[in-house]
Amino acid sequence: MTPHIIYLATADARGHLMRAQLLVHALRKAGAQVEVLTTSEAGRRFLASFGIDAPVLSQHYAVQFDERQNMLRRATNRNVAHYVFRPTRMLYDIDRLRLVARNADLLVNDSFHPALLFMGMLPGWRRKILHVYGASLKTALLANFDGVLPRVLGRTFARIVGWQIDAALSCIEHDFAYEADGAADSRRFQLPTPVALASPPSPERHHDAAVYLNPHFRDASLADALTAGLDDAGLTSHRVGEGYAGRAGWQGVDPNWASCAAHARLIVSAPGMAALAIAQVYRRPIVLVLTDQPEQASNVARAKRLGLLHRVVTWRGDADDFRRQVADAAHELAHHADTVHASSAAGRQSAQARVDAWTERLIALCASGART
Template sequence: MPRILYLATADARGHLMRSQLLTHALRAAGAQVQVLTTSDEGALFLAGFGIDAPVLSRHYAVQFDARQNMLRRETDRNVAHYVFRPGRMLRDIVRLHGRLREADLVVNDSFHPALLFMGALPPWRHKVVHVYGASLRRALEGNFSGRLPGWTARAFGRIVAWQIGRSRARIAHDFAQQAPAHDGHGTYRLATPVAVASNDDVAAVAPRAAVYLNPHFKDTALADGLEHGLAAAGLGAHCVGEGYAGRAGWQPQDAHWIDTAARSAFIVSAPGMAALSVAQVYRKPILLLQTDQPEQASNAERAAQLGLRHRVVVWRGDAAAFASDVAAATRELGASTEATAAQGREAALERLQPWSQLLLRLATQPAAAGADAAYPAARLD
């Protein structure tokens, strides 16, 4: 029985959703999987999907404001304290070392500093697999571009790239990836996995928006503007967001949100890789709430290039103006009747299968044989 340790950072719920999807799929295939995360809220989120996930460390976290804009200086400070203060990353490395001895494979989703460090060094690198959105890696390597002297920013990017490249394998996922691909040197490209809707295809598409906002969204004026904009366009809404727990009409969590999304007129979310994947797989228009996150800005640009049916709205501090923008974008998007929930379900299952196959193979093959083994039916784009 392969033993897999899965560390899912709690900065974005997409990482946690991916971890629970893959954990259930891997367990169904006979693997033993232990999930770790990085916050109490993340552990509670995973518990809603039947996953018991102990918290490795509460010291490391990307910092955001109440509108999900990334706070770069605060994040830099948090990461520096985590890496260099005694009793933080060093303590986590010691704890992970004990767990790695009992695991055949360790998944780092995404870029936790302790596993970035361990994945580059001989005692551990043969077990570590980094999982990340392609846009997130570009954002991480370019973190200091324009904020530090050019040579310093480039040196940081090269160090990070070296750490990532030293690991057993890399799985870069993208919402628009088609067939699985492999570069022959341990880097795989797979389509971002998405939740699988229930097998009940009786319900027709409802005139509503399926809204999901990460817990960093907490600004009440933003929620006011979103609600009023959707109402002005004549649509109801199924709203989920941990940051709005206790707000009328909102749920902090919904393990069956994908069922609602698959049977709604369109989706509302920030342009994370997971949300864009849901829109693509279930063929739904998507209203993107763009915030100041480099990788999400890149995702929104790619959505436009690839012709994904979407509109972008930006919160600028004015609830009335935001409501007007939301209403206008909603009317432009309209509803989608291209696919049924059953068709989306089949597409979601097709995305999930290569992930479990690849991770199981990496967990059961010796590193020397598995690190550069070509992916079955792989092709390079």
Template sequence: MNPRIIYLATADARGHLMRAQLLSRALIERGAEVRVLTTSEEGATFLGEFGIAAEVLSRHYAVQFDAQQNMLRAATDRNVARYLFNPRHMLRDIWRLRRLMADIDLLVNDSFHPALLVMGCLPGWRNKVVHVYGASLRRALQSNFEGRLPHWLARAFAAAIGFELGRARARLQHDFAYAEAQCTASGSFNLPTPVALAASQAPTQGARAAVYLNPHFRDPLLAEGLEQGLAAAGLDSLRVGEGYAGRPGWLARDPQWVEAAASSALIVSAPGMAALSVAQVYGRPILLLVTDQPEQLGNAQRAAELGLLHEVVSWQGDASAFALALQVAAQRLLAAGQSDASEGAVRARARLEAWVDCLLELAEAPS
């Protein structure tokens, strides 16, 4: 019988959805039956652009952000508390997932959906739950209450998350900087963040930037400053962002964005694992738009430690100042040149195959 997998991708980060569509299609090509769930209609629409028909589990759980992609911690805490303690929210989702689990081999949790954190540590369910998460996101989650609650409570929260993860069938931790797949302990794996295969890496005519901003970016002044800064640096640009749908020169979504990024002069994005992985695999310089999102701040620091060709800019509310900072940073990146990207497609394929091999082995092994 073909392996049967449900992939739940939370929609508050498009990187989770990108991973879901990449891995789902690759698993299906290898003979698996894959059903994709997500947590918003917008997430389902995003997946639909890639040919993935996803169902919405429920909209009740979501991390909260402002219009500049700064994480709203108090609002997120309130949302999570309502989700956990309202019986029409998490318990309802667990009831639905319980019925779905009866006929599958694996249920993938990407990333940290509370219902599957609970189910993944309970008898009868835990042997089918596989947690997928970025290394920096796990650190950010477990340190979420440091400095905001008494030390012992913050440590208890971190320990509870570690316990829930440790009880599940497996943990697939990813990072853009991992060189290869490794099994670090029983059921624990470190995997390089998967990247879409670009059909062509031939440079585009003229200097062009590939811009991707996730839906939490909605401030029109930020978009204005970005447009002005790139133009002043002499760059044409492909600009993609759901938060700017309808703005002239922007696309809400573009399934071919990775291919455009692989052949661009530089990439502009927040420092999520997916964007950093595209830059690393395809040898593109990247201009990182840093906001108050804990795991992405850690990713930016890691990029510096690893010597990834990058510059960092931050939005402070002034479009003119932002445009100038972005122009200067882009010009520095263009002057620095680019690393060798000739093996980009080979590296991308190796990453993807490592994930598929790991998930299929877990699905086919006795639980």
């Protein structure tokens, strides 16, 4: 019997969508029927560039950011409250999901969409729902109201969300540096963040630095200072960012960016799981553009503990200072990169193993859900 999967990938960050397109292509190749949904028109266009058609469930739920990728907590909490408590929003989406997924074996929630969190508690539906999330993102979500609400209310929120997650069929927690498929119990699994297989190096596409900034980066002065810093370090750069689409030297989306990053001397990106996983698998140094996102701060701390070759730069509103930070970090890491031997074949083998582990687990969960 053909496994039937509904994959809901939130469009708050492109890491969710990159993971979705990697897994959807792998699952379809393995014989599964997979339908994809997302949460914004921009997310739909992004997935379309990878050959994935993903209708928008609704655009009512979204994490809010400023133009430098700093999370706007009050605006986010207000948006989520409106989504959950206004009857024309979450309840409408739940009704649509019920219709779309009535014959599905598995509903994948990547990551923490409130409609599927709620459905994960309901009889019948809870045995079809898989929650997928980064380890640092779950920690940040459960601590969302620490220091904002009275302690008892913050803890109550964390318990409710934890209960919603645990009530579902299963959970997959991922991290850029997990090495193997581990299981906390029979329903909770740990997998390494999946990574795209890099294509062979191409001389015409080779650059010293592969830069990716997600769509929340829109500040022109930050982009200019980053570019100037790389120039000061004597590095050519391939720069991708939807927030800078149309800007000289930038392109909005590049489906082959991971391959460019795998062969570059260094990577420049915010410290999301996807970028860190590419740096880990292909052994590339990475300049981390740190902003006010709790889970990304946790990722930086983990990268440091694991000895991943990186440097952190922080925008403080001073373009000259940021330019110097980028130049110093890029110059130092480029020098280290020249002394590190990285095998592209070994990187591709590791990337394939990660995708295979996810594919096998998701197909196995389809069968598990059907038996319950």
